[in-house]
Amino acid sequence: xxxxxxxxxxxxxxxxxxxxxxxxxxxxxxxxxxxxxxxxxxxxxxxxxxxxxxxxxxxxxxxxxxxxxxxxxxxxxxxxxxxxxxxxxxxxxxxxxxxxxxxxxxxxxxxxxxxxxxxxxxxxxxxxxxxxxxxxxxxxxxxxxxxxxxxxxxxxxxxxxxxxxxxxxxxxxxxxxxxxxxxxxxxxxxxxxxxxxxxxxxxxxxxxxxxxxxxxxxxxxxxxxxxxxxxxxxxxxxxxxxxxxxxxxxxxxxxxxxxxxxxxxxxxxxxxxxxxxxxxxxxxxxxxxxxxxxxxxxxxxxxxxxxxxxxxxxxxxxxxxxxxxxxxxxxxxxxxxxxxxxxxxxxxxxxxxxxxxxxxxxxxxxxxxxxxxxxxxxxxxxxxx
Numbered sequence: 045x046x047x048x049x050x051x052x053x054x055x056x057x058x059x060x061x062x063x064x065x066x067x068x069x070x071x072x073x074x075x076x077x078x079x080x081x082x083x084x085x086x087x088x089x090x091x092x093x094x095x096x097x098x099x100x101x102x103x104x105x106x107x108x109x110x111x112x113x114x115x116x117x118x119x120x121x122x123x124x125x126x127x128x129x130x131x132x133x134x135x136x137x138x139x140x141x142x143x144x145x146x147x148x149x150x151x152x153x154x155x156x157x158x159x160x161x162x163x164x165x166x167x168x169x170x171x172x173x174x175x176x177x178x179x180x181x182x183x184x185x186x187x188x189x190x191x192x193x194x195x196x197x198x199x200x201x202x203x204x205x206x207x208x209x210x211x212x213x214x215x216x217x218x219x220x221x222x223x224x225x226x227x228x229x230x231x232x233x234x235x236x237x238x239x240x241x242x243x244x245x246x247x248x249x250x251x252x253x254x255x256x257x258x259x260x261x262x263x264x265x266x267x268x269x270x271x272x273x274x275x276x277x278x279x280x281x282x283x284x285x286x287x288x289x290x291x292x293x294x295x296x297x298x299x300x301x302x303x304x305x306x307x308x309x310x311x312x313x314x315x316x317x318x319x320x321x322x323x324x325x326x327x328x329x330x331x332x333x334x335x336x337x338x339x340x341x342x343x344x345x346x347x348x349x350x351x352x353x354x355x356x357x358x359x360x361x362x363x364x365x366x367x368x369x370x371x372x373x374x375x376x377x378x379x380x381x382x383x384x385x386x387x388x389x390x391x392x393x394x395x396x397x398x399x400x401x402x403x404x405x406x407x408x409x410x411x412x413x414x415x416x417x418x419x420x421x422x423x424x425x426x427x428x429x
Contacts, residue, residue: 052088059085059097059136062120066113070105083110083134093172095121095138107131123363124171128377139171145365149202149386151209158210162274163282163316166206167341167370168383176370176381181274181282183339183372184311187329188320189354190343195366195383197227199341200288200320202386207284208236208398217281219254221247223289230392233399244296251302254285254315258306261313273314286318294328307336324353338373341383 060082063069069082083105087098101107110129117125117136124139147169151158154175158164163180170176180186186203190196207216213235221241222228231237241247261273261280273280285306293299307317319337321328324345329337334355342356344364351359356369356378366385369378 048090051090055088055090055095055097056085058120059099062116065119066109066116068105068109068113068116070102086133093140095140097136097138098133099136100133101131107134110134126171126377126380144169144382145363145367147366147382147384149205149384149390151206154206158206163284164206164210165203165339166384168366168368168381170382171380176379178339178372180284180316180339181311181314185307185317185337186319186339186341187337187354188318188341188343189324189350190322190341190345190359190368191364192322194343194362194364195368195385196320196322196341196343197288198366198386199343199368199383200227200286200318201230201388201391202384203318204231204286205386205391205394208234209394211236211282213281215279215281217283219250219283219285221250221285221287223287223292227288228286230388230395234395235398235400244293244299247293247299251285251299254283254306255302257283258309258313258315261315262309265312272312280314283315284318285315286320288320289322290319291321291323291325291328294325300328300333304333304336307333324350326353329353340369340371341381342369342371342378343367343383 063082067080069080071080072078081102083099083101085097085099087096089096101110107130111127114127117127121138126137126139128135128137151166154166154177157175157177158166161177161179164177165180165186167176167178188196188199204218204220207218208231216236218231218234218237219239220228220231220237223242225242228240232240239250241250264276265271265273268276270276285303287293287303290303293303303317303319306315310316317337340355342351342354342359344362344367345351345354345360347360348357351357356371358378359369362368362380366383368381368383370381371378
């Protein structure tokens with residue numbers, strides 16, 4: 045009992061030192077006496093993996109000072125901290141156990157987290173070393189952003205590989221758009237991958253087809269008076285449209301309007317988005333599209349402005365190498381995650397078992413014309429069906 049009390053008193057002194065370093069308090073004067081009132085430490089909890097503080101601010105202190113001076117907490121406790129709070133009460137969590145700087149991809153390790161999820165998205169390990177995955181049907185439409193070399197591309201690779209190895213072709217259809225022409229070639233001939241486009245000309249018929257599918261599925265729900273495709277008597281496959289480097293499409297107004305429509309109504313219809321970009325574009329991520337991208341994975345960014353555009357302020361401070369901030373819709377606080385690393389060669393080996401045999405050429409699918417008879421929709425794309 046006494047030993048625990050002494051440890052807590054020592055822990056309090058560390059936090060008090062951080063307050064004083066950052067001058068996080070309010071100045072008072074009374075007669076000839078003056079000084080500074082610092083936040084009051086209400087509780088200290090020592091656990092196996094964490095040290096948790098709860099503190100309250102003195103009346104009159106601007107809470108923005110706490111977030112502005114976060115570097116003082118990092119200088120005292122190290123980089124692995126988490127600060128939550130609002131106007132008066134704050135919680136500072138210091139993570140004691142170490143998380144590896146690289147987590148090698150292994151889908152089996154995330155099996156428990158992926159169970160009972162219709163469209164499981166593997167995220168990685170959080171700062172407590174816990175495995176993190178979520179259901180894309182519950183949290184639809186994902187934005188992945190970050191500088192080159194920070195782990196964005198390998199995260200895309202691990203997400204798509206996990207989906208392919210989890211859902212059979214009759215339950216999952218992937219439509220991939222590779223604006224950099226460097227990432228999605230490994231997914232060609234995979235049974236779940238229905239098309240791989242590399243430029244806006246290729247994308248337009250694909251998107252018009254998906255737009256028709258939105259309307260068809262919407263009509264089915266109306267006819268059956270249901271709210272989600274999973275409630276239909278005949279199950280329909282989930283459709284995921286994944287676009288790498290979507291910022292290159294910002295001048296393609298027609299295409300961007302179609303993408304925005306999917307983001308607005310696709311959830312109930314089982315048509316979801318995964319968008320990625322290197323440098324966040326405020327004009328592109330504006331209005332309805334940004335609001336509908338309910339999940340954000342923010343890898344290291346150039347500065348605070350870029351991280352705020354993504355919706356993951358603080359990601360500019362990340363070390364890189366697969367570290368990201370995860371934001372799920374309805375979750376106020378960002379979660380720091382070490383994403384799994386899936387090398388290109390390993391991904392090729394995993395995907396090989398899900399591809400058509402080399403001696404069997406997959407049939408081509410024709411995109412049917414839309415109601416206005418557009419000639420573009422008559423184009424035949426090499427669709428890996």
